[in-house]
Amino acid sequence: MAATAFSDVASIDRREEVLAAAAECFMRRGYEATSMDDVAEALGATKGRVYHHFRSKPELFFEVYRRAMAILVNGAAAAEEGGGSAAERLERVSRIHVLSMMETQTFQRSLTLGADLYRFGNAGVHKAVLEELMDIRRSYEDVFRRLFAEGNADGSLGPLDPSLAMRTVLGALNWVAIWYSPQPGETRAHRERLAEDIATQVLGGYLAG
Amino acid sequence: MAATAFSDVASIDRREEVLAAAAECFMRRGYEATSMDDVAEALGATKGRVYHHFRSKPELFFEVYRRAMAILVNGAAAAEEGGGSAAERLERVSRIHVLSMMETQTFQRSLTLGADLYRFGNAGVHKAVLEELMDIRRSYEDVFRRLFAEGNADGSLGPLDPSLAMRTVLGALNWVAIWYSPQPGETRAHRERLAEDIATQVLGGYLAG
DNA sequence: GTCTATAGAAAGATAGAC
DNA sequence: GTCTATCTTTCTATAGAC
Numbered sequence: 370m371a372a373t374a375f376s377d378v379a380s381i382d383r384r385e386e387v388l389a390a391a392a393e394c395f396m397r398r399g400y401e402a403t404s405m406d407d408v409a410e411a412l413g414a415t416k417g418r419v420y421h422h423f424r425s426k427p428e429l430f431f432e433v434y435r436r437a438m439a440i441l442v443n444g445a446a447a448a449e450e451g452g453g454s455a456a457e458r459l460e461r462v463s464r465i466h467v468l469s470m471m472e473t474q475t476f477q478r479s480l481t482l483g484a485d486l487y488r489f490g491n492a493g494v495h496k497a498v499l500e501e502l503m504d505i506r507r508s509y510e511d512v513f514r515r516l517f518a519e520g521n522a523d524g525s526l527g528p529l530d531p532s533l534a535m536r537t538v539l540g541a542l543n544w545v546a547i548w549y550s551p552q553p554g555e556t557r558a559h560r561e562r563l564a565e566d567i568a569t570q571v572l573g574g575y576l577a578g
Numbered sequence: 579m580a581a582t583a584f585s586d587v588a589s590i591d592r593r594e595e596v597l598a599a600a601a602e603c604f605m606r607r608g609y610e611a612t613s614m615d616d617v618a619e620a621l622g623a624t625k626g627r628v629y630h631h632f633r634s635k636p637e638l639f640f641e642v643y644r645r646a647m648a649i650l651v652n653g654a655a656a657a658e659e660g661g662g663s664a665a666e667r668l669e670r671v672s673r674i675h676v677l678s679m680m681e682t683q684t685f686q687r688s689l690t691l692g693a694d695l696y697r698f699g700n701a702g703v704h705k706a707v708l709e710e711l712m713d714i715r716r717s718y719e720d721v722f723r724r725l726f727a728e729g730n731a732d733g734s735l736g737p738l739d740p741s742l743a744m745r746t747v748l749g750a751l752n753w754v755a756i757w758y759s760p761q762p763g764e765t766r767a768h769r770e771r772l773a774e775d776i777a778t779q780v781l782g783g784y785l786a787g
Numbered sequence: 788g789t790c791t792a793t794a795g796a797a798a799g800a801t802a803g804a805c
Numbered sequence: 806g807t808c809t810a811t812c813t814t815t816c817t818a819t820a821g822a823c
Contacts, residue, residue, distance in 0.1 A: 383806085399607075401608060402610030404799080405798085405800080416808095420799095534779065540756075544750070548693075570742060572783070574779065574785075
C-alpha cells in the first residue's frame with residue numbers, strides 16, 4: 370500500500386516534468402510548431418517517454434491548458450475569501466493574476482494558443498474538448514465581470530460596463546505574460562511588488578470617486 | 579514610361595495580395611507552423627507565386643511585421659498632429675491604435691510573433707533583422723512613454739511611471755487584437771465607437787484630477 | 788509570372804526491444 | 806518506463822516547363 374502510494378507519487382512527478390517541458394516548448398514555438406521530439410529534448414529524453422504519459426500532442430496541450438486555468442481559478446478563489454468591498458477583492462484577484470502570469474508564464478501562455486486553436490481550428494484537435502476549455506476560461510472571466518457588477522452595486526467601483534471593463538483590465542493583466550521575462554537575481558518580493566504596482570495602476574481608473 | 583508605371587502598380591498589387599494572405603496564415607497558425615503552401619492555398623495559387631515575390635519565409639514575415647509597424651507609426655503621427663494637451667493626444671493615439679488592431683488585425687498579430695522569435699530564436703531567422711524589427715517597436719513604445727512624461731509635465735495626466743503606464747495601457751489596447759473578431763454586419767462606425775469606449779476606459783485611471 | 792516536379796529533412800504516431 | 810526503428814506525410818526551397 371505504502372509502496373503503491375510512493376510509486377504513484379513518483380509517477381505523478383514524471384508526468385509533471387513532461388507537462389512543464391511541454392509548456393515551455395508551446396510558449397517558445399506555439400502549438401503546431403512544437404514537435405514531440407522538442408518536448409522530449411527539453412526533458413533530455415526521447416519521445417517514448419512523452420508518449421508513455423500522454424496519448425497525443427492535443428492531449429498534452431489540453432493538460433497544460435487545464436493546469437494554467439486551475440492556477441488562475443484557485444488563485445482567484447483564495448483572493449476572494451478575505452472578503453471586503455468589490456474593489457478590494459478585485460484588487461487582490463488582479464494581483465494574484467499578475468503574479469501567476471509571471472510565475473507560471475509557460476503554462477499561462479497556452480491560454481492564447483488555445484483560444485486561437487478554438488477560433489481557427491486545427492486538423493488534429495477535437496472541437497469538443499476545445500469547447501470545454503473555452504467554458505473554463507469564460508467562467509473565470511465571469512469572476513471579473515461579477516466583481517465589476519458588484520462594485521457598481523456596493524459603490525466601490527465607478528459606473529461602467531462590466532464586460533468591457535473585464536476585457537480591458539484582463540488585457541492589461543494578461544499582457545504581462547507576453548512581455549515578462551524573469552531577471553537574474555529577481556526575488557519573489559520583486560515580483561509581488563511589480564504585481565501590486567501593475568494592479569494598482571490598471572485599476573486606478575475604475576475606482577469610485 | 580506609362581506602361582512601365584502601370585506594370586509596376588500591378589506588380590505591387592500582386593505582392594500586396596501575397597502579404598495579406600501571409601498575414602492571415604501567420605495569425606491562424608503562427609510563424610513556424612505556417613507553410614509556404616498554406617500561403618499559396620490562401621491565395622488560390624501554388625507556392626511558385628509566393629517565391630516569385632519573396633525570397634524566403636523569413637523575408638515574407640519581416641515584410642508583414644514592417645507593414646504592421648508602419649500602420650501604427652503613421653497612425654500615431656497623424657493623431658499627434660492635431661495638437662492639444664498630452665492627455666488629448668494620448669487619447670487620439672490610443673483610439674487609432676485600437677482601430678488598427680481591429681482593422682489590420684492579421685498584420686498586427688505578427689508583432690507578438692516577432693517578439694517571440696526575437697526572444698526565443700529560430701533556426702532560419704536572422705537575429706540581425708529581428709533586432710531591427712524590435713528597434714522599430716521600441717521607438718513606437720517611446721511615443722507612449724513620451725506622452726505620459728509630457729502629461730506629467732503639462733499636468734494633463736496624473737503622476738505615474740511612464741514605462742509602467744506604457745506597458746499597462748498598450749497591454750489593454752494590444753489585447754484587442756487577441757480577442758477581436760469582426761461581426762457580420764459590423765460597420766466602421768461600430769469599430770470607431772468601440773475604439774473610443776476602450777480608449778476612454780483604459781485611460782480613465784491616468785487622467786489628472 | 789505562375790506552374791509542376793522534386794530534393795532532403797522533419798513531423799506524429801506505433802511496435803517492439805530492454 | 807524508456808529506448809530505437811520505422812511508416813507516412815508534410816515541410817522549405819529549387820529547377821525548369823510554359
